[in-house]
Amino acid sequence: MSERRHVPENRPPRNPSPSGLPTLAGRRAADELGRFLSLAVPALGLALDYDISSPAESAAPSSETEIVVAFSGADQDFLLERNAELLLALEHIAHRWLRLDPRLHDRVRFDCAGYRDARLEELKLSARVAAQRVRETGQAFRFNPMPPRERRIVHLELTGAPGVRTASEGSGDRRLLVVYPAEKR
Numbered sequence: 001m002s003e004r005r006h007v008p009e010n011r012p013p014r015n016p017s018p019s020g021l022p023t024l025a026g027r028r029a030a031d032e033l034g035r036f037l038s039l040a041v042p043a044l045g046l047a048l049d050y051d052i053s054s055p056a057e058s059a060a061p062s063s064e065t066e067i068v069v070a071f072s073g074a075d076q077d078f079l080l081e082r083n084a085e086l087l088l089a090l091e092h093i094a095h096r097w098l099r100l101d102p103r104l105h106d107r108v109r110f111d112c113a114g115y116r117d118a119r120l121e122e123l124k125l126s127a128r129v130a131a132q133r134v135r136e137t138g139q140a141f142r143f144n145p146m147p148p149r150e151r152r153i154v155h156l157e158l159t160g161a162p163g164v165r166t167a168s169e170g171s172g173d174r175r176l177l178v179v180y181p182a183e184k185r
Contacts (some may be wrong), residue, residue, distance in 0.1 A: 036097040048073040071112040127157040135163040
């Protein structure tokens with residue numbers, strides 16, 4: 001089931017009813033997510049609609065995702081500025097609001113105008129291009145620092161790829177992924 005809500009200016013939305021959402025921490029997680037958004041979106045002064053749905057309805061790319069929040073509206077470009085910095089910040093705050101264990105952060109995903117799906121494809125393509133370059137040159141390829149979720153996508157894309165292996169290096173915000181030539185046996 002999908003719950004579509006619009007937050008009109010200066011008026012709180014109706015109480016969400018997330019029936020049909022899969023269990024993350026049960027129905028409470030979806031209720032709390034709806035409550036968070038009903039407070040956050042108007043407080044930020046954003047003209048946005050949001051839709052809370054399960055992956056089966058939204059055709060989410062990852063079967064691990066249990067709740068997807070898709071934003072649309074007049075301020076969606078603002079949400080996507082600077083590599084979707086505001087979208088990702090809202091998602092992070094929602095994880096904290098829900099008190100999610102960091103291992104479950106992939107279970108709640110925010111998206112706007114297909115940004116996350118496009119970024120996923122971009123990362124996969126970058127991984128394949130980097131692997132080809134490493135196979136051709138024999139030299140390691142270092143990606144710029146990236147968040148854990150994005151590093152994981154590249155690692156998974158190159159798992160089992162012939163002639164290369166991956167590793168993460170560094171710490172904190174400077175952690176990056178490196179594609180190395182595979183060791184010859």
